[in-house]
Amino acid sequence: MVNYQVVIAGGGPVGLWLAGELRRAGVTVAVVEPRTERDPRSRALTLHPRTLETFASRGVHEPYVKEGVPLPGGHFGVLDSRLDFRRLPSPFPHTLALPQERTEAHLEQQALALGADILRGHEVTGFTGGPHDIAVHITGPNGPRTLRAAYLAGCDGARSTVRAAAGIDFPGTPSTVLGWLGDVVLDEPPAAGGSWFGPTGTLMAVPMAGGLHRVVGLVPRDLTTTWPGDLTLEELRENAFAVAGTDFGMRDPIWLSRFGNATRLAAHYREGRVFLAGDAAHQHFPAGGVGMNVGIQDAANLGWKLAAVLNGWAPDALLDTYHAERHPVGVDLTESSRAQVALMTAFTTEGLSLRALFARLITDLPDLNDRLAAQVSSLSVAYPAAGAHPLTGTRAPDLPLEGTGLFALLRADGYLLLDLTGDTGHPLGRFTRPGLSVHSSGTPHPVPADWADVRAALIRPDGHVAWACGEDGAALTGSLTAALATTHLK
Structure with missing residues (x-):
């Protein structure tokens, strides 16, 4: 019998990022993955701004940025008006087109370099729980x-063995729509990718690496629960021609597939010593390319909490906050996915009018664009606490500090106490304990409006604000002492 502190079922992007986070904090980890090799078919093609920020907070973002193709925005329900990500307050105000296979390759290389054991060709069949550990x-x-x-940690997809073995319910709604996709060569591709919507259906053609395009969409006959058989190249051609008036000269398919809109959310993300993340916790229609990104944020939230408890500087109760914080994100994810399915299948005259109205609103109301873009990109995710400073729970931006940015200071193995008093002799510098590092700086320049009064802040390893204070003197140190009493054992 081999001992690890954490075993992860599933070696996709979610499991691999979780493995890397745990190793960065010194936790021993094994990833159990049934595939003997990475899947060359890339279900996900998009990295969103918050995911890139998460990678940047560990200094590993450059390979993705170098290889991926930045795109200025994304779609919501394949509306004619695309969301403009360039307005987002992030050093990555764009999506990044990168096949999942390449994302996984980078994540696996990083996890291995950090010392994770990846057991390919193996799968979890069950477990036996005990009071102090799990077999x-x-x-x-x-x-x-x-x-x-x-x-x-069950990161083993929508058909999760871990979830089933833990007896965690997975309620939701069955599939009523069958979409299709094909990774193909296009002899006559649209000039810069493209999307089409009308009474005959919806279609997107997305450029990929290697001279391929992903052709993906829906036609009215896809509003069904009847499985029509495996997708063929001829059907893909017919669908494209019906929607766009051309089949783009498609040939040489690498992958043809169908997918549904079954939508389910785990009743709870924790059962004793078992946790769920990614598709094991939430299943939904792949609208806007958010699924993998939300899963990576699940892992970012869970990883540091497991490490803090295992390393002995945080209370066990911290692990309960994983469900409390991430389950509402799953609720928002499934609601947004369902809303986009409604827009993408609005083929009636009334539905087309609804789409046209919504598209005009996105164009005419910048605040609506910004709110949807922040939601899709996960930049708006917050874990607020009643009665706390308004910044508590929000994502900390990459504040421009003296000689560095905030992201470069974040670590997987502890909180960052950010002293913005500008006083090198301030008592904040003496708050030393396990799982805490201190950085002193003057006021960021330029400073975001909601950070203008902040004298000090406690930043979690996942980049969210645990505590902030706009006071000084004894009030500041007293408030910090009280905050640390709830986050640290020592």
Whole structure:
């Protein structure tokens, strides 16, 4: 029997990022992945701004930025008016087109370099829970064996074995729509990608690496629960011609697939020593390319909390906040996905008018564009606390500090106490304890309006504000002492 502190079921982007986060904090981890090799088919193509910020907070964003193609925005329900991400308050005000296979390759390389054990060709078959640890049963080329761990993380997709074994309900609604996609060569591609919508259906043609395009869409006959069989190149051609008036000279398919809009959300993200993240916790129609990104944010939230408890400087109760914080994000995700399905299947005259109205509103109301873009990109996610400073729970921006940016100071193994008093002799510098580092700086320049009065802030490893204070003197140090009493054991 091999011992680890955490075993992760699933070696996709979510499981790999979680593994990397745990290793950055010194936690021993094994990733159990049934595939012997990475899947060359890329279900996800998009990295969103908050994901890029998360990578930047660990200094690993450059490979993705170098290889990916920046795009100025994204779609909501394939409306004619696209969301403009250039207005977002982020160093990455864009989406990044990068096939999931390449994202996984980078994440796997990083996790291995950090010392994670990745057991390919193995899968979790179940587990036996105990009061102090958990026996994770796996099988592989040499038969069954058991890994013992303090915690098990199910990052093993919508058909999660871990979720089922833990007895966690996965309520929701069945599929009523069947979309389709094909990764193909286009001899006559649209000039710069494109999207079409009308009574005959919806279609997008997205350029990919290697001279490929992803052709994806819906036609009215797809509003069905009847499986029509596997997608063929001829059907894909017919669908494209019906919607766009051309098949773009498509040929040489690499991948043809159908997908549905079944939407489910785990009743809870934790059951004792078992946690769920990514598609194991939430299933939805792939609208706007958000699924993988939300899963990576699940892992960012869970990773530091597991590490803090395992490393002994945070209370066990911290682990309960994972469900409390991420389940509402899952609710928002499933609601947004359903809303976009309604827009993408609005093929009636009335539906087309609704789409036209919504598209005009996005164009005419910049605040609506910004709110939807912030939601899709996960920049608006916050974990507020009653009675606290308004910044508490919000994502901390990459504040321009003296000689550095905030993201460069964040660590997976502890909080950052940000002293903005400008006083090098301030008592804040003496707040030293495990799981805490201190950085002193003057007021950021330029300073975001909602940070103008902040004298000090406690930033969590995932980049969210745990505490902020606009007072000084004894009031400041007293407020910080009280905050640390709730976040640190020592």
